[in-house]
Amino acid sequence: MTQETMTRVPLVETRDIRVAFGGVHAVDGVSVDLCPGEVVALVGGNGAGKTTLIKTLSGAHRADSGEIYIGGDRAQIDTPRDAKHYAIETIYQTLALAENIDAPANMFLGRELTTRFGTLDDNAMEDAARKVMGRLNPKFRNFKVPVKSLSGGQRQSVAIARAVHFNARILIMDEPTAALGPAETAQVAELIKQLKAEGIGIFLISHDIHDVFDLADRISVMLQGKLVGTVNKTDVTMDEVLAMIIVGKLPGEVTQAELDELRG
Amino acid sequence: MAVTEAPTATAGSTEEQAPRSFAGMLRATEIDTRLLGMLAALAVIWIGFQIWSGGTFLTPRNLWNLSVQTSAVAIMATGMVLVIVSRNIDLSVGSMLAVVGMAMALLQAEILPDWLGFDHPLTWVIALAAGIALGAVLGAFQGFVVAYAGVPSFIVTLGGLLVWRGVAWAMASGRTIAPMDSTFQLLGGGSRGNIGGLWSWVVGLVACAGIVGLLINGRRKRRTFGFAMRPRWAEIAIGAIGCGVVLLAVFYLNRYNLPEQVARERFTAAGKEFPAGGASIPFGLANPVLIAMGVLLVMTFIATRVRFGRYVFAIGGNPEAAELGGIKTKTTIVKAFTLMGVLVAIGAAVQVARLNAAVSGLGTLTELYVIAAAVIGGTSLAGGVGTIPGAILGALVMQSLQSGMVLVGVDAPLQDIAVGVVLVVAVAIDSIYRRRASS
Numbered sequence: 001m002t003q004e005t006m007t008r009v010p011l012v013e014t015r016d017i018r019v020a021f022g023g024v025h026a027v028d029g030v031s032v033d034l035c036p037g038e039v040v041a042l043v044g045g046n047g048a049g050k051t052t053l054i055k056t057l058s059g060a061h062r063a064d065s066g067e068i069y070i071g072g073d074r075a076q077i078d079t080p081r082d083a084k085h086y087a088i089e090t091i092y093q094t095l096a097l098a099e100n101i102d103a104p105a106n107m108f109l110g111r112e113l114t115t116r117f118g119t120l121d122d123n124a125m126e127d128a129a130r131k132v133m134g135r136l137n138p139k140f141r142n143f144k145v146p147v148k149s150l151s152g153g154q155r156q157s158v159a160i161a162r163a164v165h166f167n168a169r170i171l172i173m174d175e176p177t178a179a180l181g182p183a184e185t186a187q188v189a190e191l192i193k194q195l196k197a198e199g200i201g202i203f204l205i206s207h208d209i210h211d212v213f214d215l216a217d218r219i220s221v222m223l224q225g226k227l228v229g230t231v232n233k234t235d236v237t238m239d240e241v242l243a244m245i246i247v248g249k250l251p252g253e254v255t256q257a258e259l260d261e262l263r264g
Numbered sequence: 265m266a267v268t269e270a271p272t273a274t275a276g277s278t279e280e281q282a283p284r285s286f287a288g289m290l291r292a293t294e295i296d297t298r299l300l301g302m303l304a305a306l307a308v309i310w311i312g313f314q315i316w317s318g319g320t321f322l323t324p325r326n327l328w329n330l331s332v333q334t335s336a337v338a339i340m341a342t343g344m345v346l347v348i349v350s351r352n353i354d355l356s357v358g359s360m361l362a363v364v365g366m367a368m369a370l371l372q373a374e375i376l377p378d379w380l381g382f383d384h385p386l387t388w389v390i391a392l393a394a395g396i397a398l399g400a401v402l403g404a405f406q407g408f409v410v411a412y413a414g415v416p417s418f419i420v421t422l423g424g425l426l427v428w429r430g431v432a433w434a435m436a437s438g439r440t441i442a443p444m445d446s447t448f449q450l451l452g453g454g455s456r457g458n459i460g461g462l463w464s465w466v467v468g469l470v471a472c473a474g475i476v477g478l479l480i481n482g483r484r485k486r487r488t489f490g491f492a493m494r495p496r497w498a499e500i501a502i503g504a505i506g507c508g509v510v511l512l513a514v515f516y517l518n519r520y521n522l523p524e525q526v527a528r529e530r531f532t533a534a535g536k537e538f539p540a541g542g543a544s545i546p547f548g549l550a551n552p553v554l555i556a557m558g559v560l561l562v563m564t565f566i567a568t569r570v571r572f573g574r575y576v577f578a579i580g581g582n583p584e585a586a587e588l589g590g591i592k593t594k595t596t597i598v599k600a601f602t603l604m605g606v607l608v609a610i611g612a613a614v615q616v617a618r619l620n621a622a623v624s625g626l627g628t629l630t631e632l633y634v635i636a637a638a639v640i641g642g643t644s645l646a647g648g649v650g651t652i653p654g655a656i657l658g659a660l661v662m663q664s665l666q667s668g669m670v671l672v673g674v675d676a677p678l679q680d681i682a683v684g685v686v687l688v689v690a691v692a693i694d695s696i697y698r699r700r701a702s703s
Contacts, residue, residue: 060588081590096588098581100648101574109578110589112571119569127489 009072011201017066026052028225034201041216048222058090059083089168093175095159099148104129107162132161152179174205223248293498313668324520332453335552336611338659341637342563343607345655349580351647352417356424361627362432365612368395369441369622388448396609403605407598433624442621452618453550461546468514472507518546552614564652580648
């Protein structure tokens with residue numbers, strides 16, 4: 001950890017989180033933290049427990065044990081509603097969109113704008129959606145059609161717009177560029193930098209090591225449910241991070257022979 | 265983020281351009297083409313039976329009867345839409361109808377008279393309220409088991425189908441309960457249970473005012489937000505056609521007059537001389553039809569304008585997304601089944617009032633007609649898709665087929681075969697249409 005981040009109170013911090021499915025420890029005593037304006041990448045192979053870990057933060061999954069601190073205070077996150085209460089927004093890998101309803105309805109799902117009579121204010125929601133989209137994806141036009149008929153990139157922008165609109169302080173992005181082409185991926189990268197500059201803390205799950213090095217400040221590596229370690233991007237090489245991901249050894253521990261083997 | 269853009273820019277451009285083709289004109293009106301398709305199918309059925317029956321199908325009398333016969337199934341089908349949209353099913357509505365109908369009948373024929381005397385003015389209110397409460401409880405109970413115990417709704421309501429039928433029999437040991445309270449009977453239609461010609465016109469005019477008001481209000485709102493609006497000609501056309509259809513329907517149904525005997529009694533009761541040349545007193549819209557229209561309005565409002573309706577659709581589209589969006593999915597499912605129960609109770613009231621009796625076999629196979637009406641009306645059994653007006657139209661299509669075949673004198677087994685075939689063909693056409701539309 002750098003001197004700078006140590007003195008600040010983290011936006012969010014997990015301590016010793018454990019989640020087990022049956023006998024399998026999907027997340028086994030993981031502690032990570034995130035500061036304002038910081039991007040922390042969560043990396044690891046398939047089944048390393050990244051998604052399960054962030055699900056405990058987004059309220060999609062309850063942790064069996066461990067604690068979550070938001071802004072230094074103990075937080076209880078049992079449902080997605082709780083997470084939203086703490087201004088934690090999540091862009092899921094599956095996007096979590098209801099395909100049969102339109103983009104504004106999806107953006108406001110569970111947090112609909114209503115008129116003073118308590119009825120749905122679809123016009124206001126469409127208006128808000130147009131404003132957010134104007135910033136994220138100005139070419140987006142199809143506000144009145146079911147999300148089902150949108151392209152992969154357009155759906156992705158709906159999911160991102162939803163997270164951005166509600167003034168998230170903590171943003172969790174699970175593989176946000178997995179379904180996107182190069183131009184769209186670049187746009188998401190641009191957005192991440194912009195949000196970071198606004199002081200939002202971002203957990204970024206990604207398989208793309210180049211993306212990670214491009215965007216993250218720190219990198220937390222998981223292997224088989226355990227945290228291998230968290231390193232500053234500037235202190236390590238890509239090979240050293242790969243070694244953490246694959247053999248689970250920290251830069252100091254890994255041997256030259258192992259690094260050579262990884263390089264093939 | 266998107267580089268590619270779908271060419272359908274219906275909401276994109278704000279200019280009102282004159283459409284160049286009929287398809288373009290249709291698109292400009294933003295009318296659901298599937299609903300139009302259903303209307304066309306209904307027109308084909310009506311004209312077909314009109315020719316086949318030698319001109320008796322489209323008489324005011326037959327259409328009036330058709331409207332009354334459609335009501336109960338139409339009322340329940342609106343609730344079935346929400347249940348099916350939420351990826352559930354309710355197979356118990358027929359049996360539940362029997363239980364609730366029996367309860368309302370017992371209450372007004374055997375229990376309340378002991379306390380209030382026969383034909384007390386409050387009898388019908390108490391019986392109806394108790395029936396609705398019972399329907400809500402039964403529906404909520406089934407919904408609770410579905411949502412919280414995680415038993416598939418198919419199984420829960422299949423159990424309900426058997427259990428409630430047995431309960432309905434046990435409630436009166438299989439006896440027929442009759443007669444109903446004289447005010448309660450008005451819920452079922454008949455020569456007294458209607459609002460007469462003048463009030464039918466009033467209802468028609470109010471409906472027209474409503475159509476115009478909704479169009480103007482919608483346009484005003486879209487203008488404040490600066491969204492694309494329908495072209496002016498399309499708004500006017502929709503308003504004119506809507507009002508025209510409503511007023512034509514009232515005009516036509518009002519041509520069905522009371523039988524001379526009943527008309528004569530009316531004059532005598534009013535202390536007037538019956539005119540020598542006879543008198544034309546229209547039935548006017550029947551009470552069950554008015555109830556169905558009210559249900560149509562309320563249910564459309566619930567399905568499209570409040571959170572609960574939106575959540576039902578979201579759950580049907582993607583239950584996981586709904587959960588992650590913070591929606592209380594289990595409560596929503598319980599509410600949908602509760603609403604179904606309430607509508608079953610209203611349907612039961614109409615049926616019992618019309619029959620002027622309750623029997624334990626009441627509503628047998630009704631669940632299938634209700635489900636068929638919803639499905640013919642465009643509700644997808646996969647969940648997430650369906651409309652309330654569609655279900656009402658679906659009920660009308662089903663009932664038109666049945667009444668038409670009775671009118672023409674088709675044998676009962678053949679009637680079932682025809683209805684079954686139409687159900688499958690309608691859904692097949694709809695699936696093909698949907699596949700085309702999505703590709």
